[in-house]
Amino acid sequence: MPLVRIDALRAGTERLEALGRAVHDALVETIGIPPGDLFQVLTDHDGVRGMLRYGDFPDIRRDDDIVFVAITLRSGRTADQKRALYRRIADLAQSYAGTEPRNVFVFLTENESIDWSFGEGIAQYARP
Amino acid sequence: MPLVRIDALRAGTERLEALGRAVHDALVETIGIPPGDLFQVLTDHDGVRGMLRYGDFPDIRRDDDIVFVAITLRSGRTADQKRALYRRIADLAQSYAGTEPRNVFVFLTENESIDWSFGEGIAQYARP
Amino acid sequence: MPLVRIDALRAGTERLEALGRAVHDALVETIGIPPGDLFQVLTDHDGVRGMLRYGDFPDIRRDDDIVFVAITLRSGRTADQKRALYRRIADLAQSYAGTEPRNVFVFLTENESIDWSFGEGIAQYARP
Numbered sequence: 001m002p003l004v005r006i007d008a009l010r011a012g013t014e015r016l017e018a019l020g021r022a023v024h025d026a027l028v029e030t031i032g033i034p035p036g037d038l039f040q041v042l043t044d045h046d047g048v049r050g051m052l053r054y055g056d057f058p059d060i061r062r063d064d065d066i067v068f069v070a071i072t073l074r075s076g077r078t079a080d081q082k083r084a085l086y087r088r089i090a091d092l093a094q095s096y097a098g099t100e101p102r103n104v105f106v107f108l109t110e111n112e113s114i115d116w117s118f119g120e121g122i123a124q125y126a127r128p
Numbered sequence: 129m130p131l132v133r134i135d136a137l138r139a140g141t142e143r144l145e146a147l148g149r150a151v152h153d154a155l156v157e158t159i160g161i162p163p164g165d166l167f168q169v170l171t172d173h174d175g176v177r178g179m180l181r182y183g184d185f186p187d188i189r190r191d192d193d194i195v196f197v198a199i200t201l202r203s204g205r206t207a208d209q210k211r212a213l214y215r216r217i218a219d220l221a222q223s224y225a226g227t228e229p230r231n232v233f234v235f236l237t238e239n240e241s242i243d244w245s246f247g248e249g250i251a252q253y254a255r256p
Numbered sequence: 257m258p259l260v261r262i263d264a265l266r267a268g269t270e271r272l273e274a275l276g277r278a279v280h281d282a283l284v285e286t287i288g289i290p291p292g293d294l295f296q297v298l299t300d301h302d303g304v305r306g307m308l309r310y311g312d313f314p315d316i317r318r319d320d321d322i323v324f325v326a327i328t329l330r331s332g333r334t335a336d337q338k339r340a341l342y343r344r345i346a347d348l349a350q351s352y353a354g355t356e357p358r359n360v361f362v363f364l365t366e367n368e369s370i371d372w373s374f375g376e377g378i379a380q381y382a383r384p
Contacts, residue, residue: 001185003196003235007297013176020181038183039233040137041196046177048269054275055294057257060289060375068259068297070328072198072237079370083379090377101376105295107259108371109328114207115236119188120229121218123211129313131324131363141304148309166311167361169263169324174305200326200365242335243364247316248357249346251339 001071001116001123002027004040009052014089016042016096022092023069030084031077054105065103067093074125075110082108129244130155130201132168137180137192144170150220151197158212159205182233193231195221202253203238205247210236239250257372257381258277258283260296265308265320271353272298278348279325287333296333309360310361321359323349330381331366 002025006019020040027033045052054062069089077085090101113125134147138242141166148168155161173180182190197217217224241253260283262275276296283289301308310318323347333341346357369381 003198003233013179016179017181020179024181032186034183035182037185038181039196040179040181040226041173042179043173044177044180045297045299049300051269051276051296051298053273053280053294053298055290055292056372057290057293058380062375066262068295070259072235079310079379079382080171080384082370083382083384086373086379087377090373090375104373104375104377105259106373107257107328107367109365109367110371111235111237111239114210115238117214117218117234118186119190119218119232121215121232122216123207124186126207126211128208128211129363131361133324141307142268144307145309148307152309162311163315164311165313166309167324168307168309170307170309172305173302188293200363237365239363239365242338245342245346245360245362246314247346247360248341249316249360251335251342252314254335254339256336256339 001037002033002039002071005070006040006042007052007068008043009045009047009066011044016044018097019067019093019099022096023089026085026088026092026110030088031081060102065099067099067104069104069106071106072109072111074113129165130161130167130199133198134168134170135173135180135196137173137175139172139192144172146225147195147221147227150224151217154213154216154220158216159209188230190231193227195227195232197232198232199234200237200239201240257293258289258295258327261326262296262298263301263308263324265301265303265322272300275323275349275351275355278352279345282341282344282348287337287346316358318359321355322361323355323360325360325362327362328365328367330369
C-alpha cells in the first residue's frame with residue numbers, strides 16, 4: 001500500500017533504483033509492509049526540465065545528492081514506528097546508494113483503508 | 129477540484145491522454161465532479177530517468193502497463209462512492225486505453241475546502 | 257517543512273525557477289516559514305511525455321501558462337493564513353514569472369509533526 005515517490009537530481013538509473021530498494025526494505029523491516037507491497041515512482045531530475053530546490057533548515061548542510069522521499073500510507077503507525085522508519089531509510093540509503101543521511105528528506109501523508117484500490121477496480125482493504 | 133496525477137511507463141502520448149480521460153470521466157460519472165473541474169498532471173516515464181516499481185500485492189499479477197492514479201480531493205465522499213469510482217476508472221481505462229484492470233492502481237488523499245485555490249489568489253470554496 | 261511540487265508546461269528553466277521563488281517567498285511572508293525551510297520539486301512538462309490537462313472550473317479561463325502548486329505542510333494554519341498565502345503566491349507568480357493569477361492553481365495537503373524527517377534519520381519536529 002504505501003505509494004512512494006522518490007525525487008533525486010542527476011542520480012543515474014542505478015543509484016535511483018538503489019534508493020527505491022532502500023526505502024522499500026526499510027518499510028518492510030520497520031512497519032511491517034509485505035515485500036510484494038511495492039509501489040514506487042522514481043524520478044531523476046536533470047536540473048533543467050526538473051529541479052530540486054533546498055535550504056539548510058534546521059541547520060543541515062545539504063548538497064545535490066539530496067533525495068526527497070514522499071510516502072503515502074494508511075493511518076495507524078505509531079510515532080515510534082515512524083521514527084524507526086526514518087532511521088532505517090537513512091541507513092539503507094547510505095548502504096545501498098551511498099547517499100549521506102543529511103541528504104535524505106522523508107515525509108508521510110496518511111489516508112484510510114477505503115482510499116486504496118490495488119487493481120481490478122476494487123477497494124481491497126474495505127470490501128462492502 | 130480533484131487534482132489527479134497519473135504515472136505510466138512508456139505509454140505514449142495517446143494512451144497517456146486516454147488514461148487522463150478515463151479518470152476524469154469516472155470522476156464526473158461517479159462522484160459528481162463538474163466536467164470543467166479537470167486538473168491533471170500526466171507523466172510518461174521512460175524507465176531510465178523515470179521508473180515505476182511494483183510488486184504483486186495482494187496477489188495481483190501486474191506488468192509494465194501499470195498505471196498509478198493519485199487523486200487529491202475534498203473529504204466527504206462515502207465509501208460506496210469511492211468504490212464506484214474505482215470500478216469506473218478500471219472499466220474506462222480498459223475501454224479508452226486498453227489497460228487491463230489488474231494494472232490500474234488508484235489511491236485518494238483528502239483535504240478540506242479551505243485547501244483549494246483555483247486561481248486569482250482566492251480560496252473559492254471558502255470565501256471569508 | 258513544506259514540500260512544494262510545482263508543475264508547469266514548457267515554462268523554461270528560468271520561469272520555472274521564478275515560480276519556485278514566488279511560492280517560497282509567499283510561504284515565508286504569509287505563514288511564517290523560515291527562509292531556509294525550502295524544499296521544492298519543480299517539473300517542466302514538454303506536452304508529450306508530460307502533460308497538464310485543465311478545464312475552466314469555476315469559470316476561470318486558463319491557458320498553457322497554467323501552474324499547479326501542491327504544498328504539503330503540517331496542520332495548524334488558520335483559514336485566514338491560507339487565504340493570505342494564495343493571494344501572495346498569485347501576486348508573486350505574476351511579479352517574478354509573469355504568470356497571470358488566473359493560471360495559478362494551488363492546493364494544500366496537511367500532515368503532522370511526526371510525519372517529517374529533514375535528514376539524519378530523525379523526526380526533528382517530534383523527538384522522543
